[in-house]
Amino acid sequence: xxxxxxxxxxxxxxxxxxxxxxxxxxxxxxxxxxxxxxxxxxxxxxxxxxxxxxxxxxxxxxxxxxxxxxxxxxxxxxxxxxxxxxxxxxxxxxxxxxxxxxxxxxxxxxxxxxxxxxxxxxxxxxxxxxxxxxxxxxxxxxxxxxxxxxxxxxxxxxxxxxxxxxxxxxxxxxxxxxxxxxxxxxxxxxxxxxxxxxxxxxxxxxxxxxxxxxxxxxxxxxxxxxxxxxxxxxxxxxxxxxxxxxxxxxxxxxxxxxxxxxxxxxxxxxxxxxxxxxxxxxxxxxxxxxxxxxxxxxxxxxxxxxxxxxxxxxxxxxxxxxxxxxxxxxxxxxxxxxxxxxxxxxxxxxxxxxxxxxxxxxxxxxxxxxxxxxxxxxxxxxxxxxxxxxxxxxxxxxxxxxxxxxxxxxxxxxxxxxxxxxxxxxx
Amino acid sequence: xxxxxxxxxxxxxxxxxxxxxxxxxxxxxxxxxxxxxxxxxxxxxxxxxxxxxxxxxxxxxxxxxxxxxxxxxxxxxxxxxxxxxxxxxxxxxxxxxxxxxxxxxxxxxxxxxxxxxxxxxxxxxxxxxxxxxxxxxxxxxxxxxxxxxxxxxxxxxxxxxxxxxxxxxxxxxxxxxxxxxxxxxxxxxxxxxxxxxxxxxxxxxxxxxxxxxxxxxxxxxxxxxxxxxxxxxxxxxxxxx
Numbered sequence: 001x002x003x004x005x006x007x008x009x010x011x012x013x014x015x016x017x018x019x020x021x022x023x024x025x026x027x028x029x030x031x032x033x034x035x036x037x038x039x040x041x042x043x044x045x046x047x048x049x050x051x052x053x054x055x056x057x058x059x060x061x062x063x064x065x066x067x068x069x070x071x072x073x074x075x076x077x078x079x080x081x082x083x084x085x086x087x088x089x090x091x092x093x094x095x096x097x098x099x100x101x102x103x104x105x106x107x108x109x110x111x112x113x114x115x116x117x118x119x120x121x122x123x124x125x126x127x128x129x130x131x132x133x134x135x136x137x138x139x140x141x142x143x144x145x146x147x148x149x150x151x152x153x154x155x156x157x158x159x160x161x162x163x164x165x166x167x168x169x170x171x172x173x174x175x176x177x178x179x180x181x182x183x184x185x186x187x188x189x190x191x192x193x194x195x196x197x198x199x200x201x202x203x204x205x206x207x208x209x210x211x212x213x214x215x216x217x218x219x220x221x222x223x224x225x226x227x228x229x230x231x232x233x234x235x236x237x238x239x240x241x242x243x244x245x246x247x248x249x250x251x252x253x254x255x256x257x258x259x260x261x262x263x264x265x266x267x268x269x270x271x272x273x274x275x276x277x278x279x280x281x282x283x284x285x286x287x288x289x290x291x292x293x294x295x296x297x298x299x300x301x302x303x304x305x306x307x308x309x310x311x312x313x314x315x316x317x318x319x320x321x322x323x324x325x326x327x328x329x330x331x332x333x334x335x336x337x338x339x340x341x342x343x344x345x346x347x348x349x350x351x352x353x354x355x356x357x358x359x360x361x362x363x364x365x366x367x368x369x370x371x372x373x374x375x376x377x378x379x380x381x382x383x384x385x386x387x388x389x390x391x392x393x394x395x396x397x398x399x400x401x402x403x404x405x406x407x408x409x410x411x412x413x414x415x416x417x418x419x420x421x422x423x424x425x426x427x
Numbered sequence: 428x429x430x431x432x433x434x435x436x437x438x439x440x441x442x443x444x445x446x447x448x449x450x451x452x453x454x455x456x457x458x459x460x461x462x463x464x465x466x467x468x469x470x471x472x473x474x475x476x477x478x479x480x481x482x483x484x485x486x487x488x489x490x491x492x493x494x495x496x497x498x499x500x501x502x503x504x505x506x507x508x509x510x511x512x513x514x515x516x517x518x519x520x521x522x523x524x525x526x527x528x529x530x531x532x533x534x535x536x537x538x539x540x541x542x543x544x545x546x547x548x549x550x551x552x553x554x555x556x557x558x559x560x561x562x563x564x565x566x567x568x569x570x571x572x573x574x575x576x577x578x579x580x581x582x583x584x585x586x587x588x589x590x591x592x593x594x595x596x597x598x599x600x601x602x603x604x605x606x607x608x609x610x611x612x613x614x615x616x617x618x619x620x621x622x623x624x625x626x627x628x629x630x631x632x633x634x635x636x637x638x639x640x641x642x643x644x645x646x647x648x649x650x651x652x653x654x655x656x657x658x659x660x661x662x663x664x665x666x667x668x
Contacts, residue, residue, distance in 0.1 A: 002524065017513035018528035019506035021497075025535045044542035048490060048648060054482050057489050072621025086664040115615040235456060242452035259623055273614075277505045279489070301640050329509050373511060380617035386455075410597020 002295045006031055010288075010338075018366045020334040023275075028291050038153040038294070043287060054238050058157050058167065059282075059410035060275035061241030065152075065222060066109035067271045068248035075117035076218050077104045081209075088203035091186075091193035093126045094135060096201075098143040098189055104181040105319050107219050109154055110378045112367050115144035129199050133385060134395040135192060141381035141392060142399035143185050145369040147334065149362050150178035152226045152244065154278070155332050157237070161282070162289070162340040166296025166355075167237035168230040172421040173355045174323070174362065175227075177410055181403070188402040218251045227266035231424060279332055285337035292341060298334030302346040312350040316411050319343055320364060332377065335368070336361060352414075355427055359417040361385035363410050367403050368398045371403020437593070439497050444492035448485045455481035480575040487573075487583055494590025501532070501597035504612030525611065529602045536595035543588035551581035 009030060013023040016181045032040050089095050097118060112170040119140040126136035148155045151171035160167040204212070226244050228338040229235035235243060260269065292298055305315060322343075326335045331396035340361065347357045369377045371393075388396070410416060421427045455478045500506050513524050551570015558564060570581045577628035604612055 004545065013531065014522055015512050016528050016531070017510045018507045019508045020532045021506065022528075022532045022535045023508060025539070026531055029535065029538060041542045041546055042538050044546050044587055045538055045584070046641065047543070047591075048584050051484055051490055051493060054486060056486055057448075060445065060489055060492070064449060070619055072619060073481035075619070075622070110616070112617040113619050117619040117622060120619075120622050179656045183627075229559045234460075239452060239456050243456060244447055248557040268445045269438055272441040272492055273500055273503055273505055275445075275489075276493045277500045280497040283493070329511055331507070335507070374509075376616060379564050383617060406558050414505045 001390045002035065003297045003300065005035065005158065006291065006295070006297070008068065009315050014113045020330070021281040021284040022236060024281070024288045025195055026236060028284075028287045029156075031291060038295075044351075046290060047283050048289050050283045050290075053161065054159075054236075055167065056161050056282060058241040059154055059278055060237040060271065061144065062152050062154050062157065064268070064271040065245040065248040065276075067302055068106065068111075068245070068252040068259065068265050069112060069219055069222065070113045071256075071258040072121075073256055074107065074252075074348040075100070075104055075121060077212075077216045077219065078107075078256075079118065079121055079187045080147070081212040083112045083201065084204040084209045086186075087201035089190065090198075091189045092198060092200035093122060093129060093133065094139045094189045094193055094198065094375065095186060096192050097122045097126070097136075097139045100396045101140060101143035102146045102150060102178075103216070103220060105144060105220050106150040106152075106178075109143045109147055109152065111147055114147055115140055116378050116384060118144065119381055123381075123385055128387075131198050132196070133387065134391070135196065137188050137381050137385045138186075138395035138397075138399055140384075140398050141377045142370050142403070143182070144280070144377045144381070145366040146178065146182055146185070148366055148369075149174050149176065149359075150158075150159075150225065151179060152241065153362065155336060155362055156358060158282075158333050158336045159340055161298055161359060162285070162337060163344045163354060163358070165358060166427065168356050169355050169421040169427040171227060171230065172239075172341050172424060172426050173298050173359050173417045174285040176420050177359055177363065178418055180416065181366075181406055184402050184406050186397055190397050203426070218255050222248055222251075223253065231426070238239075253380060263301060268369060281334055281337060285334075285341075288338065289341040298345040301342060302349045305346050306349055312347075312352050313412070314348060315350055316352070316360065319347075319360065319409060320411060322359060323364035323369060324371070327364060329374050331374070332365035332368065353418055355421060356414040360407075363403075363407050365406060367400070370400055370403075434502070437495055440588050441492050441496045444488045444495075448488040448492070452485050452486070453477070457572070461509050474534070483573060483575040487578075490583075491586045491590075494586040495559075495563055495593065497538060498590060498593040498597045503603060503614050505614040507614075522605075525605060526602060529598055529605065530597040533595055536591045536598060540588045540591035540595055543584070543591055547581045547585045547588055550584070552585075555579070555581070569653055 010023060010027045013026055014020065016023075018026075022062060029040070029043060032038050032043065044062060078094060079100045081245070082103065083093065083096040086099050087093060100118050100122065101114055104118055105111060108114055108117070108379065122134045123140055124131075127133060147153065151174050153171070153174060156170045157167055159165065160170050214354055222244050225247050226240045229240040229243060230237055249264070253261065253264070279367040305318075310318065313413065323335065323339065324340060343361075344354070344357065348354065369375050372378060372389060375393075378389055381387075381395075382392045385392075431516065458476065458478050462470060462476075462537060497506075508528065512522060513528075516524060549567070551568075553567040554569045556565050557567060571581050572579055573583060601612065
């Protein structure tokens with residue numbers, strides 16, 4: 001009963017269109033005030049203590065690191081490197097777009113920024129070369145989401161914090177699925193290009209490739225700093241995030257010189273703005289999951305689903321459908337913060353590996369970025385190409401189908417996700 | 428004028444908190460490994476410094492940043508909700524729903540601000556203030572302190588009421604502006620620096636150059652061209668060395 005009241009209230013408040021954090025917070029306040037005797041003043045303390053965890057602080061640091069490198073200059077270097085490596089294959093610039101998106105997204109950590117940075121350079125170039133608009137925009141919009149699966153990923157930190165999983169293990173688990181998904185998107189691009197007989201570029205020499213690599217490698221080393229630092233045990237994930245922020249600052253200001261000292265405060269301010277927004281939702285989500293737990297709702301749902309005899313196979317179908325639907329109307333962080341506390345206990349009860357479950361959720365979030373009506377990548381790609389949302393939704397269809405097929409693969413073959421962290425002894 | 432000062436102050440505070448937190452953790456990590464390296468003099472000096480408070484300090488900095496930043500976020504329109512239904516409405520109905528959402532924002536932040544303030548008052552501020560004024564503290568007790576830094580928690584937790592009231596004020600500001608002009612602040616998630624409009628031609632030119640080179644090589648790739656046309660051309664197209 002209380003579950004119905006809580007979720008009903010939340011749905012109504014969210015439908016009004018208020019910020020997700022406010023909707024979560026007001027749901028808790030209203031419920032506590034009307035239906036429980038819990039001292040309501042403790043809510044204020046929870047707004048502080050909810051985010052009083054060192055693990056959560058990886059989020060602002062990763063945002064800062066990403067923002068230092070979210071710059072047209074870095075995008076150009078990634079594009080040059082990607083084009084030198086794969087531009088001569090069938091699909092030409094389309095293939096370089098997939099690789100450049102994967103690289104830039106991993107470093108910048110933002111899917112929409114990737115679509116804009118890579119898209120505003122490569123989409124016009126592709127159109128000029130004779131690629132159809134749909135193909136050009138579809139490639140970039142779908143590959144732009146790769147960043148949330150390739151570590152370091154803020155969405156994964158969110159999942160880890162909400163479910164008390166290991167950030168390091170999740171990051172490591174994302175490596176193989178991330179590379180595989182890039183390959184799947186590349187294969188879709190290749191196949192599309194072969195059908196349409198689109199132009200390719202002349203192959204670059206190994207010397208050119210080396211030159212391009214040397215320029216791009218400083219940005220890519222960010223991934224090495226984070227993953228190497230965490231894996232070797234040199235840093236905790238949060239420390240690795242802070243070190244990567246300092247590294248990114250150093251590269252952007254002194255090596256790439258894309259940023260001047262004068263622009264640094266602006267980067268700090270923008271990062272703080274973004275991070276605060278996420279921390280606000282986290283604080284409210286902690287409140288929300290506190291009330292869920294005190295009302296025993298996750299346990300009840302877990303018992304109910306286990307009783308239904310769905311088994312892990314059926315449950316994962318339900319989870320995927322639910323997450324895809326949620327992905328249609330909400331952005332990734334809010335979905336994870338609201339749904340993970342409910343779904344996670346069920347997954348654990350059914351014997352699904354927590355890390356594998358995290359990867360399933362992440363892939364779902366990635367698909368949500370390119371499904372209308374709220375797929376953020378569709379909007380920004382539409383902005384770059386000046387095409388409408390409907391046009392963009394049709395444009396990404398081939399890649400969307402490929403990703404849905406890939407989701408089924410990831411869901412039912414847990415080894416892909418957990419083999420690497422297990423082999424490395426991280427879980 | 429006063430508003431401008433508050434705006435500016437808000438920006439300076441959150442940007443500085445971000446910077447300081449990063450530097451603190453960076454220095455703490457460097458210190459941890461630096462003090463393991465046996466450099467005479469330096470090592471002793473490093474070992475004498477105790478940086479075990481860095482984590483706690485970083486958390487406090489970020490929570491303060493989060494509370495002020497959330498208020499700043501209302502001003503920049505970064506807090507988004509599910510606007511699917513609202514965007515289907517038009518005119519007065521939409522305006523009504525938007526205002527309703529904003530009122531909820533005011534309500535929530537206001538309530539949290541009041542609760543936060545009373546919590547801070549009960550947990551040490553009252554004792555502190557009344558003692559300072561030389562009054563009878565009555566039932567108020569000296570508040571707890573944080574584990575590492577041993578700062579009074581009421582000062583640390585005062586981020587909640589201060590931040591919430593500031594956020595409440597920002598929501599009110601947005602309400603007034605929306606009522607007057609019908610405009611809402613909105614954040615551009617896809618903004619990237621260093622991407623100019625001129626970029627397009629630049630890339631176009633680069634591709635033209637690539638195409639011309641391909642033509643010059645009679646449709647062969649660079650590799651094929653070099654196999655059939657050794658050294659001299661190689662040096663010419665690549666500009667030597």
